[in-house]
Amino acid sequence: MIKVNRGLRSVFKTLSICAVLAAPLAACGPLQMPLEDRTGNDQWLDTQIKSGILGEFSKVDHTYLLDVNVDIWKQNVMVTGLVDSKGKYYDVMSLVRQDNRIKTVYDHLVIADQETIDAYHRAEDEYGKNAVPADSATQSVSDVWIESQIKALLLAEKGVSSVNYRWQSVQNIVYIMGEAQTDEELNKVLSIVRRIKGVAKVVSHISLA
Template sequence: MSLRRSFLALFALLPLLALGGCTFWGTAAGGAAVGATAAQTEKGFRRSVADTEIRIAINDLWFRADEDIFRKVNLQVQEGRVLLSGNVGLPEQRIEAVRLAWQAPGVREVINEIEINDTSTLSNAARDTWITTELETTLLFDRDVSSIDYSVETVNQVIYLMGVAQSQAELDRVVGHAKDIAYVRRVVSYVLLKDDPARHS
């Protein structure tokens, strides 16, 4: 198996295992648990599979076009809405990442939060990972939050949220948790409410 195919196979599995930020639960329980997890999300199993296909397609396009984009741009997919974040060194790479994302079948929206001039260091990356883990853990153990319906990404201490909230109160609670975490500079939410007409447009 080629290096490229190995990468794609890996990325085919990651989204399903990481649904709702519960990677370790999905991994521990095996394939059956992955199916159950996908079915439990607000978007349902079919939409989860469709989002995974979009993720695979975009990663494939990035990998073939520019490995720097593939490595440095973060990708979240929620009901056909794609959120891009991360750091790239050139403006052209930012444009190319967005252009390629739109080429994936099933994409309904591309939100571009990619930053130019790669200021990210190893210490910054470690801190971002810690922030993401801290928030995902907090949401997981908050009984008033359906954590499985949220996707969290942190770049340069800015938290980006995507997903579907059961209510405005739940969303406010999630944002509040994010703002309470040390070192967080800003919280950017692209979460839709469960009954938002945009989900079906």
């Protein structure tokens, strides 16, 4: 069963999942979203792939929908999150890789013991309510807060098209993918993310157009 005490992050993720799963039913052809540097066909195909993966997650184990993040850009898939066993890890990755339309899978799914995962969720719930915690060597910054900072800062930055990027913060490590139009834009994006309070490391799968 899905745990219901995982805070704002889970609420937002659940709403996002519902929107993705509903998308194929709400449209009958390629979507046109001109602000993104993807063709309408790429956008439609990415939506189909993601909804298919999430649909399989919902059939096999509903907790995958909350514990595993799936981000897609031009049929390249980035998998992040935490699972509590090798069995679940192999299960998730098998479900992801079964779609032969996927070009590349960036596998950043972490296996952790259940105690670590539970502690992570409790910290996210607590720090998510209080935004960024006070400076302390024993406290980590909320991943929800980091993700919100990335969104706000990239959106505000001139010369950066934030709609062309997908990101997740897991245990203060930021995983980001997408497409930059120039080397200058790529460097801007990575510099902005690295300067955010609490970010321990940035793993980039950003390509150049």
